[in-house]
Amino acid sequence: MELTVRSATADDARAIGAVHMQCWREAYSHLLSVGFFDRRTPEQAAERWTHALATLPDGQSVHVATADGRIVGFSSSGKSRDEPPVRELELWSLYLLAEHHGFGLGQRLLDAALGDAPASLWMAKRNPRAHAFYRRNGFVPDGLERSYESWENLEEIRLVR
Template sequence: MIDAVGGFRVRVPAPDEAEAIARVRNITWRATYGHLLPAAFYDHHAFEQNAALWRSILRRPPQTLRVRVAETEGGIVGFASAGDPIGDDVPVRALQLHTLYVLPEHHGCGAGQALFDAVVGAEPAQLWVAEDNPRAHTFYRRNGFRPDGAEMVLPGTTLVEVRLVR
């Protein structure tokens, strides 16, 4: 059922929806990080690599990673995933939000919050977010997250990511 207010619904994705998820990721990365990252992070080759990654992820047992998509009548407009911490030498929480992306034209409709609630909810968690992403920082602050001082640079770039914790 589509949410009457936001015009979307949140659900578990099917294994054959990897390309739709990769499409959302590439569009959102281009819109959010296009001024910070080279095109190689969201070009056709990056799309193909991301689609292959999501094909692999969606074939895993669901208990290894929480994945949800937001869809409208027009298809998938966002996705989120959470699970064991990755990219941390010393994680500070047992749960990490790995991804949360919503197409720009669907910002503000509640899909991001619904996706977040579906994969993290009220649990203590950690996440990494680009230091230069004020919209994301505002969203996560509203959800109780604060920087804990940890930073890292996205490999092959100058993009600084900060860890947020709740």
């Protein structure tokens, strides 16, 4: 199997949208209701990604991981959205289909998004696999937490390195 990581293009929006929704189900099905997922579709996600990829601001990057040419994950990063920013750079997302865990693609996506720069990220508080991955990469919780009503009050924590 040929595994690659490359910069995303506008032509990737549909595939990223489908992977995004599948990864949400895989990562958060134990934290969110079936109804939450039923209200979000790969087509809606593809529309958001089409817009995002067409309007990437300076300093933002989107990368995709592929297996034999098929998109199986993605990462995005850019200027921190926190006010005030705790780090200049923020990992906005990193998702990889579960069937592709353990092949190094997650690490390659993280490296493409951030390199070894100091950065911050927000993640689900109850996601032990992600905690372990980010800990291996030097990220630690800084004590800040939040929850989103639109995400059924899913609790997130901020990590920094």
